[in-house]
Amino acid sequence: MANYGFPLSSGVENSRVTSPYNVRRAQFNNRIHGGIDLVANSSWVTQFSQPDLLATIGGTIYLVKYEANGFGNYCVIRGVDGYYHIYGHLKTPAPWSVGQTIQRGQKVGDIGTTGHSTGIHLHYEIRQNFADKATRLDPCQLLGIVNETGPVQTTGQGAFIFNGGSSQNDGYQVAVPYDYTYEELRPIADSLQSADRLFGRRCRIIVRDDDGAAMDFTNLHITFQIVKTYLMDIQYSVIKIYNLSRDSEAFVLRKATTIHVEAGYEGAYYGEIFQGDIIQSFGYWENGTDFIMEIIAADSERFLNAGFIANHMERGMTQRQAAEYITAKASIPAKINSISDGLKENALPRGKVFFGMAKDYLQQIAGNSEATLYMNNGEVNLIKATDLPKDSVLKLTPNSGFIGQPQQTELGIKAKCLLLPQIKVERCVQVDNQWVQERQITLGSLQTKLDPQGIYKIAKVTYTGDNRGSDWYAEFEAMSQSGYLPALLANSGGNPF
Numbered sequence: 420m421a422n423y424g425f426p427l428s429s430g431v432e433n434s435r436v437t438s439p440y441n442v443r444r445a446q447f448n449n450r451i452h453g454g455i456d457l458v459a460n461s462s463w464v465t466q467f468s469q470p471d472l473l474a475t476i477g478g479t480i481y482l483v484k485y486e487a488n489g490f491g492n493y494c495v496i497r498g499v500d501g502y503y504h505i506y507g508h509l510k511t512p513a514p515w516s517v518g519q520t521i522q523r524g525q526k527v528g529d530i531g532t533t534g535h536s537t538g539i540h541l542h543y544e545i546r547q548n549f550a551d552k553a554t555r556l557d558p559c560q561l562l563g564i565v566n567e568t569g570p571v572q573t574t575g576q577g578a579f580i581f582n583g584g585s586s587q588n589d590g591y592q593v594a595v596p597y598d599y600t601y602e603e604l605r606p607i608a609d610s611l612q613s614a615d616r617l618f619g620r621r622c623r624i625i626v627r628d629d630d631g632a633a634m635d636f637t638n639l640h641i642t643f644q645i646v647k648t649y650l651m652d653i654q655y656s657v658i659k660i661y662n663l664s665r666d667s668e669a670f671v672l673r674k675a676t677t678i679h680v681e682a683g684y685e686g687a688y689y690g691e692i693f694q695g696d697i698i699q700s701f702g703y704w705e706n707g708t709d710f711i712m713e714i715i716a717a718d719s720e721r722f723l724n725a726g727f728i729a730n731h732m733e734r735g736m737t738q739r740q741a742a743e744y745i746t747a748k749a750s751i752p753a754k755i756n757s758i759s760d761g762l763k764e765n766a767l768p769r770g771k772v773f774f775g776m777a778k779d780y781l782q783q784i785a786g787n788s789e790a791t792l793y794m795n796n797g798e799v800n801l802i803k804a805t806d807l808p809k810d811s812v813l814k815l816t817p818n819s820g821f822i823g824q825p826q827q828t829e830l831g832i833k834a835k836c837l838l839l840p841q842i843k844v845e846r847c848v849q850v851d852n853q854w855v856q857e858r859q860i861t862l863g864s865l866q867t868k869l870d871p872q873g874i875y876k877i878a879k880v881t882y883t884g885d886n887r888g889s890d891w892y893a894e895f896e897a898m899s900q901s902g903y904l905p906a907l908l909a910n911s912g913g914n915p916f
């Protein structure tokens with residue numbers, strides 16, 4: 420259980436609640452009180468003067484602001500618990516800058532009566548989502564005090580209470596500080612409009628056969644739904660090409676084996692989103708007017724389902740070398756894209772005969788190190804959920820990227836955004852918590868907090884496109900990266916979904 424500090428330096432035994440949480444107050448137009456008001460006992464004030472305001476939990480300074488008709492000088496801490504802790508009516512602006520780290524028990528500022536206030540007191544309020552007052556929490560429940568006017572009484576329930584001064588954040592798994600590099604996504608002109616214009620969208624579709632012959636269908640009407648994930652279930656992608664010629668139809672039906680899709684927008688946000696093996700193609704008429712060639716494809720389908728290995732490997736090879744060997748020597752070979760640095764480095768104690776599916780051996784190697792095997796555009800990746808990002812972290816905001824509001828999920832977030840090739844499996848995105856719609860959670864349960872740094876690793880992407888219609892977006896699911904890695908991920912080699 421979390422340990423929250425008491426926010427006044429006068430301590431629990433020398434303080435009073437002057438206005439409880441969630442009551443209507445006549446002197447404030449009968450509005451609901453969103454926090455609790457606290458003061459030091461007058462005898463304590465006489466002896467020691469006014470108390471200091473102390474951080475109830477460590478975190479990051481989120482806001483230092485003045486509002487004449489509201490909280491006056493106020494300071495908001497984004498706690499390591501993921502909540503926003505508001506300190507209102509400070510005497511002077513809090514001596515903190517946004518982004519600074521504050522420890523539990525450190526002084527936030529001086530108690531005061533600025534803003535809409537009738538006397539010196541602290542207004543302390545907690546919200547799950549700073550922008551949404553409906554997400555307020557009962558601060559008394561977290562502090563473990565009784566929500567009643569009068570001397571502060573501890574409940575012994577819920578959170579453990581102590582008097583401020585400690586700088587420990589025990590009870591929390593604090594995010595590992597890591598120096599991420601960020602890439603700010605620039606807004607793309609007109610990208611969010613929808614009508615029958617194309618708004619600088621761009622895509623290219625090429626189908627190839629095994630002899631290297633290729634056909635480019637970019638100029639035809641094309642729709643696609645492409646799924647990429649590091650789940651090892653085969654994920655089928657569907658690409659429809661409208662009204663292709665008889666020759667093209669024959670090529671797709673009889674000869675084509677692979678399909679390649681590039682998509683995005685004119686400029687920097689364009690690139691390959693899919694390269695896969697064609698599993699099935701068939702043509703049909705739609706509404707009697709359009710002839711549609713539907714292509715079902717999957718990433719690395721042939722390597723996964725027909726890549727066979729029958730070789731002998733010398734003793735002394737590392738896991739990494741074994742993975743490289745198997746991938747290269749399979750009857751349908753592939754390339755390695757990336758192998759986690761977290762792969763165990765123990766070498767083969769003796770020579771080994773490989774005879775079976777390359778995929779099965781690669782999965783064994785992955786399993787030995789609690790890693791995951793996944794294929795991306797025909798290449799092998801062995802990754803661990805805890806791997807640090809290789810690319811810069813892509814910052815997404817409602818002005819640049821998102822369509823609608825991201826939602827919190829059990830293990831992270833899911834979101835819909837512009838169709839950008841940069842949105843891809845294993846890429847990390849940074850999403851400020853204030854944009855995320857949080858799941859309804861039980862008070863006191865901490866396992867599904869939003870990532871404190873707002874960093875998530877993409878585990879699944881679905882690209883939906885129509886080069887003559889309105890659909891042009893990517894939907895992704897991403898996992899909390901640096902904060903509260905769920906126990907199931909930390910302890911098992913299983914897939915995160």
Ligand SMILES: [Zn+2]
Pocket residue numbers: 438452454455456541542543
């Ligand atoms: Zn108040």
